[in-house]
């Protein structure tokens with residue numbers, strides 16, 4: 001079972017650029033085109049937030065069109081740029097999004113692997129939280145045996161990119177870690193928000209963030225570094241569930257020379 005994670009798409013109203021510069025809709029279109037022709041095709045997609053740049057209906061309509069082209073189940077969770085009500089309206093057939101809860105949290109079965117999505121969003125704020133209500137929901141939906149992937153937009157660990165940590169998960173990370181220390185069946189915590197690939201040990205598992213299919217946050221570990229982005233290669237993660245182990249591959253979108261066989265082509 002191949003779970004493809006894409007994150008931080010920042011889809012814009014058609015015809016506009018993010019920050020006046022980044023054609024996020026064009027990058028999303030490229031990502032969909034490449035993913036749709038992969039063999040073997042991913043079985044399921046997981047989109048870990050900042051699906052849109054401003055939570056508008058016309059942005060979610062672009063997202064819905066891309067997901068339809070992928071032709072596989074897609075599970076969405078909100079990031080700080082999203083709007084829960086607009087997401088619910090844009091995806092009325094996504095039963096996992098339709099609940100009485102103010103939060104978009106759900107547990108689904110991916111065929112031997114459970115996916116638990118946590119909603120870390122604070123409306124109109126860049127940072128995230130896991131308050132007692134959301135953690136209580138998680139406690140009630142965890143078991144101790146099913147291999148489980150937890151997805152959340154804001155990673156539960158400080159990354160060392162200071163300006164992003166200032167708008168990271170500011171509440172509930174320690175409580176989440178102590179809860180997960182009592183579990184040995186959490187295969188991974190997969191996150192977005194950072195627009196680049198970062199890994200850390202967390203409780204008894206690994207936590208990771210995934211690149212964006214558009215712009216990446218600059219790798220800047222100087223605590224004084226200002227917030228900025230770079231047009232590094234856009235990317236995604238493939239989490240492959242095979243033989244009782246989840247193996248994560250980082251992929252990049254774009255045209256590159258090759259593939260070439262590992263042999264000398266000889267004189268021509």
Ligand SMILES: [Fe+2]
Nearest residue numbers: 008050193195
């Ligand atoms: Fe983002």
